[in-house]
Amino acid sequence: KNQVEQSPQSLIILEGKNCTLQCNYTVSPFSNLRWYKQDTGRGPVSLTIMTFSENTKSNGRYTATLDADTKQSSLHITASQLSDSASYICVVRQGGSYIPTFGRGTSLIVHP
């Protein structure tokens, strides 16, 4: 069964600190992996998307990595800001299928 597991479930950090969120998946064959940011009560917003051949992609202070061999991805947030407080969701697309598999998300709280 295709699964996407995210860790930690929740994370509290101080403003200005860095953090890394993890995503492990069993989806096969792999097509692409996307990270979303979802503010409370709002729709998700895409941060990055990576395909099999990509192992790093950045979007401002957000850097995603992908290791397709170990089926792991991480999202690194640098110099966190209060506005980074949100849920971060990892989504993996299976090759040959439209149906995406969602992780349960990591809830990040940034304290001043």
Place this chain on the structure above:
Amino acid sequence: DSGVTQTPKHLITATGQRVTLRCSPRSGDLSVYWYQQSLDQGLQFLIQYYNGEERAKGNILERFSAQQFPDLHSELNLSSLELGDSALYFCASSAFWTSGQETQYFGPGTRLLVL
């Protein structure tokens, strides 16, 4: 603002009832997706339409149905509602439907509460 609009924002109804959620995609987008987000299940893909035709179906119950109209807006119909249907329902749109790498733009969601 993603450019995707959803109405209503909130909906409170009783078990056994039927409701219709409406979505207007971004201008020019041909593809519409529906998702359900509940506290215990997270985000789940329900169904996708492209230019009026159903393209992919996910974990959508038989009590639920959707359609995309010629003006490209979409409606999600939920019938015989149960308490467990209480959730946030998101609509998203994208320009095309190709390799699955297209960026989807999510609406603000409709919060459904079934009492």
